[in-house]
Amino acid sequence: MSSQTYSISDLARELDITTRAIRFYEEQGLLSPERRGQERIYSPRDKVTLKLILRGKRIGFSLAECRELIELYDPSGGNTKQLNSMLAKISERREQLEQQLLDIEQMKLELDTAEERCVQALEQTLKSQQIAQ
Incomplete structure (x- = not known):
């Protein structure tokens, strides 16, 4: 009759998280x-829920998004809603990451330009100081 149960320390050890994190998710x-x-x-x-939360966090989902996916869990309905929602969130997250990559590339170009200008200005300053001597 009794299915397997876990203590907080069992889950923490098994999932490599702190008991404090588990208590937070409980709160x-x-x-x-x-x-x-x-x-x-x-x-x-509860163990499956924790695994879903941790997986969601690893791929950048907010806690609210994790909660939404967990609430959609319906083993009797084949989880169609949950899976479709997950696919939509994955697509959205991928788009965010692509935009972040573009932003990072743009920032790197701007850093390259700023660095180049600083080096040129420093060279000019050194040349001016040498001429003045």
Whole structure:
């Protein structure tokens, strides 16, 4: 009858995160472990939820986006809504990253130009000082 359960330290160790992070996600309403006195008892679903949060964070999703995806989870419905939403978010995130790459390339060009001007100005200053001597 009893499915596997996890303590907070079990999950922290298994997923390589801090117990503080797990408590934070609990405070945010993303996890709802059972309580035995002061002890938190996490279910396999809590573990899956944590994995989804961590995966979402790794690919740049906000906590709100992670929450949205988790709330769409519906194993009886084949998760179509969740998967479509995930695909849309991945596409959106990819577009953001592409824009960031363009912005970084532009910034590098501007740094190159500024550096070149500084080097030229420094060379001019040194030449002027040598002539003055």
